[in-house]
Amino acid sequence: MSTVKTRAFVLLGSVVLAFVFLMPTFFKPSFKDIQWLSKPLSLGLDLSGGVHIVYEVQQEEAVRAKMQATANSIRAELRDAKIALTAVKVPESRKLELTFLNDQTAERGKAKLLEGHKDLQFFDKIPDGTKAKLIYTISDKDAQVVATESVSHAVETLRNRVDQFGVAEPLIQRVGTNRILLQMPGVSDVASVKKVVGNVAKLEFRLIPIPGSSEGTVPIKDKAGATVLVEDQPLMTGQDVAVARVAFEQGVSVSLTMTSEGARTFRKITAENVGRQLAIILDNVLYSSPNINEPISGGQASISGGFTVEEAKQLAVVLRAGALPAPLKVMEERTVGPSLGAESIKKGITAIVAGFLMVALFMVFYYKKSGVVAVISLLLNLILIIAILSAFGATMTLPGLAALALTVGVAVDSNVIIYERIKDELYNGAGRDAAVRQGFDKAYTAILDANLAALFVGLILYFLGTGPVKGFAVTLSIGVCTTLFCAVFASRIAFDAFELKGKKLPLSI
Amino acid sequence: MSRKVTKIDFLGVFPLAVIFSLLLIAGSLYIFFAKGETKYGVDFTGGYEFLVSAAENGSADGVRAALNAKGYENAVVQSFEVGSNQYLVRLEGDQTESEALKSKVKEIMTSSFGSASDILRQDFVGPTVGNELRTKALLAVLVALAGILAFISFRFEFAFALGAVVALFHDVIISTGIYLLSGQTFSMGAVAAALTIVGYSVNDTIVIFDRIREELTHRQKFNLIDVMNECINLMLSRTLITHLLTLFSAAALYFFGGGAISDLSLYLLAGIIAGSYSTIYIACPVVLMWHKMKGGAIEAA
Secondary structure: OHHHHHHHHHHHHHHHHHHHHHHHHHOOHHHHHHHHOOOOOEEOHHHHOEEEEEEEEOHHHHHHHHHHHHHHHHHHHHHHOOOOEEEEEOOOOOEEEEEEOOHHHHHHHHHHHHHHOOOEEEEEEEEEOOEEEEEEEEOHHHHHHHHHHHHHHHHHHHHHHHHHHOOOOOEEEEEOOOEEEEEEEOOOOHHHHHHHHHOOOOEEEEEOOOOOOOOOEEEEEEOOOOEEEEEOOOOEEHHHEEEEEEEOOOOOEEEEEEOHHHHHHHHHHHHHOOOOEEEEEEOOEEEEOOEOOOOOOOOEEEEEOOOOHHHHHHHHHHHHHOOOOOOEEEEEEEEEOHHHHHHHHHHHHHHHHHHHHHHHHHHHHHHHHHHHHHHHHHHHHHHHHHHHHHHOOOEEOHHHHHHHHHHHHHHHHHHHHHHHHHHHHHHOOOOHHHHHHHHHHHHHHHHHHHHHHHHHHHHHHHHHOOHHHHHHHHHHHHHHHHHHHHHHHHHHHHHHHHHHOOOOOOOOO | OOOOOOOOOOHHHHHHHHHHHHHHHHHHHHHHHHOHHHHEOHHHHOEEEEEEEOOOOOOHHHHHHHHHHOOOOOOEEEEOOOOOOEEEEEEOOOHHHHHHHHHHHHHHHHHHHOOOOEEEEEEEEOHHHHHHHHHHHHHHHHHHHHHHHHHHHHHOOHHHHHHHHHHHHHHHHHHHHHHHHOOOOEOHHHHHHHHHHHHHHHHHHHHHHHHHHHHHHOOOOOOHHHHHHHHHHHOHHHHHHHHHHHHHHHHHHHHHOOHHHHHHHHHHHHHHHHHHHHHHHHHHHHHHHHHHHHOOOOOOO
């Protein structure tokens, strides 16, 4: 009756939809317009080759950096308020230590800080000879905020840096509370990736101290490994840099253009310190220390220090994208060479096709025309699975192929159960129509329960699993649904359709 | 159309079968524990793993010797794919040595085995991550098993669920034993293969149980073992055909799959065979023995 036509229509509709979703995978160039509807099936790294790195954000370091920044601004404030601060230290990531000239100065300092710095908690006052020390800590709540923000900030910075790398479809994802997953398909040069992506890239401008000055100093190493003293107060940082570019004057260098704020600060600093050396420090390594001959108003500076072109490019990328709020530690790193990825795909496809052919041959040979229906339903099953994976933007991985193998096995089993049941009914004397109906009906509970169990497992694994297990679970869950659709719904249409034409075209079984 | 239904007494020999299975399980557990930490790949132990290719004169021993000579005393080397020139090399180290280690390994390969030698794949897993992967994989599998137990109890009854899960354990343990015996190590991919085996085993068991459930609804008085035998015989053609076809597919994976897939397909083959066997000789006996112990009627769910 008309239900066959309706059902056939539904089936046809799904097939067409499936092909729409599949087109980007198989006909990449010509379907740019349909991009908004569906994307090509993305391949996991084990199939496409590429780099996979899991970083852990060192959150305590971000807290320490915040304390350091707070220390710097307190120093400036107290100097402006003419309160005699002799030393500022951040001895631990959550502690701030201020040394004052004497006890009264310390009390004035304490009062001043109470006004401005609500995030600091007063901890203790310790005498230090004639001087006095005030110790402050950052509240746990505020520290937690810094820690959490550092991860989102790191993700953003990584994204900026990776964008500049020009990788097709990189994946940058926060994992858990403090980890970041970075996947770059098709990239084989892990070393460059790690340099550009993983370095903190903290840029600072400090003055080289004049001998005998009272400013605090800190020793750092330069590129040759020698130790140099610089003032411990940074005057400008990478935040004041708007643009960084590779330049080829006097060898390879990186030219910096400041923001308008930064340019103003730069002018002020250079005006006040003509004759001194300005140290340019990157990640606590001194790169160069040019003399300030005159005030600089254009907001331009350049870093040169024996770079190769590659190094200069990487540095420019990193400075443009901004510094990381904290160092990243590599927890996991995997690289699959592109040739291995391509080989895996080829072999995987060969194996699946070979297995499928054997199954198809058997089905047609044993079940004759009904076998043909089963083979078509299997093909449809595979097509639907891949189409749905593409539609959801899921990734096909090597374990996903294993799940595919399992799904095909279960799908074949479903067909066999139905057909054997139909044969049983025929043997027991039922007429053709009745046998088909009984066969499908009685087989239904078995197929339903078996597939539901698999779906249940698939969903549990999806929510609990990571990486390969998740890839397996996605394909399995989708496969179960398509199997139910194809084995029960789709095959039945074929049988019913063939019964209900005017002439009898029974399907042999 | 005539169809002869067989009347083979499958379950008659189940005590023998159970003993046979117990022996296999014991053997597999022994292998599992005897191998200690070496059974885990780098995914679970942490460290470096390289897949290298030797252009000429390669052999697992040769690669190991070359690495030992350059100071890598604890290198673990094994052949990756039968007949290929690819080898899996496992080395200890932490994250800071990554680039240095890679160039050294490449240098050793090209200097000893021809300039076309190469590193095809490299993995580094930090120690914390290794442990986490282990715990997470185990947790996921255990919860999945609990899920199966719950689902089958709900759709059938507890005795059947128990039978299915025991059969599951049997299949995974024995196929894992065979997998480890062939010299392979556990990686996340192996976990995926184990899950595939779980899937097949459950599928097979549920299909037979469904028939038993159906037959039981038609009878007032019955002898459970007779009903089970009858169902197995009734479904014999389906059972043989499906298992033949899945074996075809697994064999195709084994012969054509290449490297990673090939090793795991051995695992799958063992699992599929175990799965077919366990449905009849583990799952059903468990249900039988449970009912003997508890007495009482089976709810025809």
